[in-house]
Amino acid sequence: MADEQPPAPIVRVDQIQDVQRDFYVIPDMGVPLVPNIGIVGGRDAVLVVDTGMGPRNASQVLAKVDEIAQGRKVYLTTTHFHPEHSYGAAVLAEQATFLMNTAQLTDLRVKGPGYLEFFRTFGDSVAAELAGVEFVEPSVTYDQEYQLDLGGRIVTMHATGRAHTKGDQVIRVPDVGAVFCGDLVEESQFSIFPWFPPEDADVSGVRWIAVMEGLMRAGDTLVIPGHGRVSGPDLLEEVHAYLVFLRDEVWSRYRSGMAEDQIVAEVEQMARERHPKWVGQEWIEKGVRCLCAEVPADA
Numbered sequence: 001m002a003d004e005q006p007p008a009p010i011v012r013v014d015q016i017q018d019v020q021r022d023f024y025v026i027p028d029m030g031v032p033l034v035p036n037i038g039i040v041g042g043r044d045a046v047l048v049v050d051t052g053m054g055p056r057n058a059s060q061v062l063a064k065v066d067e068i069a070q071g072r073k074v075y076l077t078t079t080h081f082h083p084e085h086s087y088g089a090a091v092l093a094e095q096a097t098f099l100m101n102t103a104q105l106t107d108l109r110v111k112g113p114g115y116l117e118f119f120r121t122f123g124d125s126v127a128a129e130l131a132g133v134e135f136v137e138p139s140v141t142y143d144q145e146y147q148l149d150l151g152g153r154i155v156t157m158h159a160t161g162r163a164h165t166k167g168d169q170v171i172r173v174p175d176v177g178a179v180f181c182g183d184l185v186e187e188s189q190f191s192i193f194p195w196f197p198p199e200d201a202d203v204s205g206v207r208w209i210a211v212m213e214g215l216m217r218a219g220d221t222l223v224i225p226g227h228g229r230v231s232g233p234d235l236l237e238e239v240h241a242y243l244v245f246l247r248d249e250v251w252s253r254y255r256s257g258m259a260e261d262q263i264v265a266e267v268e269q270m271a272r273e274r275h276p277k278w279v280g281q282e283w284i285e286k287g288v289r290c291l292c293a294e295v296p297a298d299a
Protein backbone atom coordinates (compact mmCIF):
# COMPACT_ATOMS: atom_id res chain seq x y z
CA MET A 1 0.00 0.00 0.00
CA ALA A 2 2.66 2.50 1.02
CA ASP A 3 4.62 1.79 -2.14
CA GLU A 4 1.70 2.45 -4.45
CA GLN A 5 1.77 5.78 -6.21
CA PRO A 6 -1.64 7.41 -6.01
CA PRO A 7 -3.26 7.95 -9.42
CA ALA A 8 -2.65 11.36 -10.99
CA PRO A 9 -5.27 13.94 -9.97
CA ILE A 10 -6.96 14.14 -13.36
CA VAL A 11 -10.63 15.13 -13.72
CA ARG A 12 -12.47 12.62 -15.92
CA VAL A 13 -14.94 14.83 -17.76
CA ASP A 14 -15.94 11.85 -19.94
CA GLN A 15 -17.48 10.28 -16.83
CA ILE A 16 -19.95 13.15 -16.35
CA GLN A 17 -23.24 12.08 -14.76
CA ASP A 18 -26.59 13.48 -15.84
CA VAL A 19 -28.11 13.58 -12.34
CA GLN A 20 -31.24 15.62 -13.04
CA ARG A 21 -32.46 17.77 -15.90
CA ASP A 22 -29.73 20.35 -16.55
CA PHE A 23 -27.88 19.19 -13.46
CA TYR A 24 -24.59 17.35 -13.92
CA VAL A 25 -21.81 16.08 -11.70
CA ILE A 26 -18.34 15.25 -12.97
CA PRO A 27 -17.55 12.60 -10.35
CA ASP A 28 -14.20 12.25 -8.62
CA MET A 29 -14.03 8.53 -9.59
CA GLY A 30 -12.45 7.88 -6.20
CA VAL A 31 -9.20 9.58 -7.23
CA PRO A 32 -7.48 11.55 -4.45
CA LEU A 33 -7.22 15.32 -5.08
CA VAL A 34 -10.01 15.21 -7.65
CA PRO A 35 -13.23 16.89 -6.46
CA ASN A 36 -16.80 16.35 -7.52
CA ILE A 37 -17.60 19.18 -9.94
CA GLY A 38 -21.14 20.44 -10.51
CA ILE A 39 -22.71 22.03 -13.58
CA VAL A 40 -26.21 23.40 -12.98
CA GLY A 41 -28.21 25.06 -15.72
CA GLY A 42 -31.20 27.37 -16.00
CA ARG A 43 -32.82 28.97 -19.02
CA ASP A 44 -30.26 31.77 -19.32
CA ALA A 45 -27.13 30.64 -17.50
CA VAL A 46 -25.17 27.75 -16.02
CA LEU A 47 -23.24 27.62 -12.77
CA VAL A 48 -20.04 25.61 -12.37
CA VAL A 49 -19.18 24.47 -8.83
CA ASP A 50 -15.45 23.80 -8.32
CA THR A 51 -12.75 23.58 -10.96
CA GLY A 52 -10.39 20.64 -10.53
CA MET A 53 -6.73 21.24 -9.77
CA GLY A 54 -4.75 23.37 -12.18
CA PRO A 55 -5.17 24.76 -15.69
CA ARG A 56 -5.13 21.44 -17.58
CA ASN A 57 -8.01 20.00 -15.59
CA ALA A 58 -9.88 23.29 -15.74
CA SER A 59 -9.51 23.45 -19.53
CA GLN A 60 -11.15 20.04 -19.79
CA VAL A 61 -13.94 21.16 -17.48
CA LEU A 62 -14.41 24.37 -19.46
CA ALA A 63 -14.75 22.42 -22.72
CA LYS A 64 -17.48 20.28 -21.14
CA VAL A 65 -19.18 23.37 -19.72
CA ASP A 66 -19.17 25.00 -23.19
CA GLU A 67 -20.79 21.89 -24.60
CA ILE A 68 -23.54 21.98 -21.98
CA ALA A 69 -24.00 25.77 -21.83
CA GLN A 70 -24.71 26.07 -25.58
CA GLY A 71 -24.16 29.80 -25.49
CA ARG A 72 -25.76 30.46 -22.12
CA LYS A 73 -23.93 32.76 -19.70
CA VAL A 74 -21.51 30.91 -17.41
CA TYR A 75 -20.97 31.49 -13.69
CA LEU A 76 -18.30 29.88 -11.52
CA THR A 77 -18.12 29.41 -7.81
CA THR A 78 -15.86 27.32 -5.56
CA THR A 79 -16.79 25.59 -2.31
CA HIS A 80 -13.53 26.65 -0.60
CA PHE A 81 -10.00 27.70 -1.51
CA HIS A 82 -8.23 24.29 -1.47
CA PRO A 83 -6.22 23.48 -4.61
CA GLU A 84 -8.32 20.71 -6.17
CA HIS A 85 -11.49 22.73 -5.65
CA SER A 86 -10.40 26.13 -6.85
CA TYR A 87 -6.95 26.23 -8.49
CA GLY A 88 -8.37 26.07 -11.99
CA ALA A 89 -10.44 29.20 -11.53
CA ALA A 90 -8.23 31.42 -13.69
CA VAL A 91 -8.98 29.27 -16.75
CA LEU A 92 -12.73 29.08 -16.14
CA ALA A 93 -12.97 32.76 -15.23
CA GLU A 94 -11.80 33.67 -18.74
CA GLN A 95 -15.39 32.90 -19.72
CA ALA A 96 -17.27 32.73 -16.45
CA THR A 97 -18.36 35.34 -13.94
CA PHE A 98 -16.68 34.22 -10.72
CA LEU A 99 -18.53 34.57 -7.42
CA MET A 100 -17.78 33.52 -3.86
CA ASN A 101 -18.23 34.43 -0.20
CA THR A 102 -15.91 37.07 1.24
CA ALA A 103 -14.43 34.74 3.88
CA GLN A 104 -13.29 32.39 1.13
CA LEU A 105 -11.66 35.28 -0.72
CA THR A 106 -9.76 36.10 2.46
CA ASP A 107 -8.63 32.45 2.71
CA LEU A 108 -7.51 32.55 -0.91
CA ARG A 109 -5.51 35.74 -0.40
CA VAL A 110 -3.96 34.72 2.90
CA LYS A 111 -3.31 31.02 2.31
CA GLY A 112 -3.65 30.39 -1.43
CA PRO A 113 0.02 30.84 -2.39
CA GLY A 114 1.23 28.82 0.62
CA TYR A 115 -1.05 25.91 -0.27
CA LEU A 116 0.24 26.01 -3.84
CA GLU A 117 3.80 25.52 -2.57
CA PHE A 118 2.67 22.90 -0.04
CA PHE A 119 0.77 20.82 -2.62
CA ARG A 120 3.71 20.98 -5.02
CA THR A 121 5.55 18.74 -2.54
CA PHE A 122 2.91 15.99 -2.88
CA GLY A 123 4.67 14.27 -5.80
CA ASP A 124 5.33 14.70 -9.49
CA SER A 125 1.81 14.03 -10.71
CA VAL A 126 0.36 16.67 -8.39
CA ALA A 127 3.11 19.17 -9.18
CA ALA A 128 2.47 18.63 -12.90
CA GLU A 129 -1.18 19.67 -12.56
CA LEU A 130 -0.18 22.69 -10.48
CA ALA A 131 2.18 24.00 -13.17
CA GLY A 132 0.99 27.37 -14.43
CA VAL A 133 -1.58 27.96 -11.70
CA GLU A 134 -2.59 31.60 -11.53
CA PHE A 135 -4.82 33.12 -8.93
CA VAL A 136 -7.84 35.10 -9.94
CA GLU A 137 -10.21 36.99 -7.69
CA PRO A 138 -14.01 36.85 -7.99
CA SER A 139 -15.86 39.77 -9.52
CA VAL A 140 -18.81 39.25 -7.15
CA THR A 141 -18.55 38.55 -3.42
CA TYR A 142 -21.17 38.25 -0.68
CA ASP A 143 -21.04 37.93 3.10
CA GLN A 144 -23.77 35.48 4.20
CA GLU A 145 -26.07 34.43 1.41
CA TYR A 146 -26.44 35.08 -2.31
CA GLN A 147 -29.18 34.17 -4.74
CA LEU A 148 -28.20 33.54 -8.33
CA ASP A 149 -30.98 33.47 -10.91
CA LEU A 150 -30.07 31.13 -13.76
CA GLY A 151 -33.41 31.76 -15.48
CA GLY A 152 -36.29 29.69 -14.10
CA ARG A 153 -33.92 28.23 -11.54
CA ILE A 154 -32.62 30.00 -8.46
CA VAL A 155 -29.42 28.75 -6.88
CA THR A 156 -28.54 29.89 -3.36
CA MET A 157 -25.06 30.19 -1.96
CA HIS A 158 -24.48 30.19 1.80
CA ALA A 159 -21.32 31.00 3.73
CA THR A 160 -21.32 28.50 6.59
CA GLY A 161 -18.68 30.15 8.76
CA ARG A 162 -15.51 28.44 9.88
CA ALA A 163 -15.52 24.63 9.74
CA HIS A 164 -13.28 22.69 7.28
CA THR A 165 -11.79 26.11 6.42
CA LYS A 166 -12.67 29.64 7.48
CA GLY A 167 -14.32 30.32 4.15
CA ASP A 168 -16.50 27.29 3.38
CA GLN A 169 -19.69 27.80 1.42
CA VAL A 170 -22.44 25.42 0.35
CA ILE A 171 -24.44 25.82 -2.85
CA ARG A 172 -28.11 24.81 -2.91
CA VAL A 173 -30.34 24.03 -5.85
CA PRO A 174 -33.73 24.15 -4.10
CA ASP A 175 -35.91 22.93 -6.97
CA VAL A 176 -34.21 19.52 -6.79
CA GLY A 177 -33.30 19.62 -3.07
CA ALA A 178 -29.59 19.45 -3.87
CA VAL A 179 -26.64 20.79 -1.90
CA PHE A 180 -22.98 20.96 -2.92
CA CYS A 181 -21.07 20.57 0.33
CA GLY A 182 -17.42 20.78 -0.69
CA ASP A 183 -15.14 19.22 1.92
CA LEU A 184 -17.64 19.72 4.71
CA VAL A 185 -18.92 16.33 3.60
CA GLU A 186 -17.04 13.34 2.19
CA GLU A 187 -18.49 9.96 1.32
CA SER A 188 -16.69 6.80 2.53
CA GLN A 189 -13.82 8.97 3.71
CA PHE A 190 -12.72 10.31 7.07
CA SER A 191 -13.41 14.02 7.42
CA ILE A 192 -10.43 16.03 6.19
CA PHE A 193 -9.01 18.16 8.99
CA PRO A 194 -6.37 20.45 7.43
CA TRP A 195 -4.74 20.87 10.86
CA PHE A 196 -1.21 22.05 10.13
CA PRO A 197 -0.27 24.35 13.01
CA PRO A 198 1.28 26.84 13.12
CA GLU A 199 0.82 27.53 9.38
CA ASP A 200 -2.85 26.61 9.31
CA ALA A 201 -5.00 25.96 12.35
CA ASP A 202 -8.24 27.36 10.95
CA VAL A 203 -10.21 24.10 10.88
CA SER A 204 -12.64 23.76 13.78
CA GLY A 205 -14.26 20.46 14.71
CA VAL A 206 -16.65 22.23 17.06
CA ARG A 207 -17.86 24.68 14.45
CA TRP A 208 -17.98 21.87 11.87
CA ILE A 209 -20.46 19.90 14.03
CA ALA A 210 -22.68 23.00 14.24
CA VAL A 211 -22.48 23.49 10.47
CA MET A 212 -23.48 19.86 9.90
CA GLU A 213 -26.49 20.37 12.17
CA GLY A 214 -27.51 23.32 10.03
CA LEU A 215 -27.15 21.25 6.87
CA MET A 216 -29.31 18.47 8.34
CA ARG A 217 -32.00 21.00 9.34
CA ALA A 218 -32.07 22.42 5.82
CA GLY A 219 -33.51 19.12 4.64
CA ASP A 220 -31.79 18.71 1.29
CA THR A 221 -32.17 15.25 -0.23
CA LEU A 222 -29.46 15.18 -2.91
CA VAL A 223 -26.08 15.57 -1.25
CA ILE A 224 -23.00 16.17 -3.37
CA PRO A 225 -19.90 15.64 -1.23
CA GLY A 226 -16.52 17.19 -1.98
CA HIS A 227 -15.18 13.68 -2.59
CA GLY A 228 -17.04 10.38 -2.96
CA ARG A 229 -20.38 9.38 -4.37
CA VAL A 230 -23.44 11.58 -4.78
CA SER A 231 -25.67 10.53 -1.90
CA GLY A 232 -28.86 11.14 0.03
CA PRO A 233 -29.45 12.94 3.33
CA ASP A 234 -28.15 9.95 5.33
CA LEU A 235 -24.65 11.09 4.38
CA LEU A 236 -25.10 14.34 6.33
CA GLU A 237 -26.08 12.33 9.41
CA GLU A 238 -23.17 9.95 8.93
CA VAL A 239 -20.60 12.75 8.79
CA HIS A 240 -22.20 14.50 11.75
CA ALA A 241 -22.13 11.27 13.78
CA TYR A 242 -18.44 10.77 13.00
CA LEU A 243 -17.54 14.30 14.08
CA VAL A 244 -19.55 13.96 17.31
CA PHE A 245 -17.89 10.59 18.01
CA LEU A 246 -14.48 12.17 17.45
CA ARG A 247 -15.22 15.14 19.72
CA ASP A 248 -16.69 13.04 22.53
CA GLU A 249 -13.94 10.41 22.53
CA VAL A 250 -11.19 13.03 22.37
CA TRP A 251 -12.64 15.31 25.02
CA SER A 252 -13.37 12.56 27.56
CA ARG A 253 -9.80 11.30 27.32
CA TYR A 254 -8.31 14.80 27.40
CA ARG A 255 -10.30 15.65 30.52
CA SER A 256 -9.06 12.47 32.22
CA GLY A 257 -5.51 13.80 31.77
CA MET A 258 -4.45 11.41 29.00
CA ALA A 259 -1.44 12.48 26.92
CA GLU A 260 -2.30 13.68 23.40
CA ASP A 261 -0.31 10.95 21.64
CA GLN A 262 -2.17 8.30 23.62
CA ILE A 263 -5.50 9.92 22.72
CA VAL A 264 -4.44 9.80 19.06
CA ALA A 265 -3.55 6.10 19.31
CA GLU A 266 -6.77 5.07 21.03
CA VAL A 267 -9.20 7.17 19.02
CA GLU A 268 -7.52 6.30 15.72
CA GLN A 269 -8.02 2.63 16.41
CA MET A 270 -11.66 3.16 17.39
CA ALA A 271 -12.32 5.23 14.26
CA ARG A 272 -10.77 2.63 11.98
CA GLU A 273 -12.84 -0.12 13.60
CA ARG A 274 -15.98 2.01 13.28
CA HIS A 275 -15.40 2.70 9.57
CA PRO A 276 -13.20 -0.10 8.20
CA LYS A 277 -13.92 0.76 4.57
CA TRP A 278 -13.36 4.50 4.73
CA VAL A 279 -10.26 5.97 3.07
CA GLY A 280 -8.16 8.87 4.34
CA GLN A 281 -7.13 7.32 7.66
CA GLU A 282 -4.35 9.88 7.91
CA TRP A 283 -6.99 12.52 8.68
CA ILE A 284 -8.11 10.86 11.91
CA GLU A 285 -4.98 12.00 13.77
CA LYS A 286 -5.37 15.55 12.45
CA GLY A 287 -8.96 15.58 13.68
CA VAL A 288 -7.95 14.30 17.11
CA ARG A 289 -5.25 16.94 17.51
CA CYS A 290 -7.57 19.71 16.31
CA LEU A 291 -10.20 18.70 18.85
CA CYS A 292 -7.58 18.46 21.63
CA ALA A 293 -6.95 22.15 20.93
CA GLU A 294 -10.66 22.86 21.15
CA VAL A 295 -11.44 21.44 24.59
CA PRO A 296 -13.30 24.23 26.40
CA ALA A 297 -11.06 26.04 28.87
CA ASP A 298 -13.50 25.62 31.75
CA ALA A 299 -13.46 21.83 31.49
Ligand SMILES: [Zn+2]
Nearest residue numbers: 080082164183
Ligand atom coordinates in the same frame (compact mmCIF):
# COMPACT_ATOMS: atom_id res chain seq x y z
ZN1 LIG B 1 -10.65 21.01 1.34
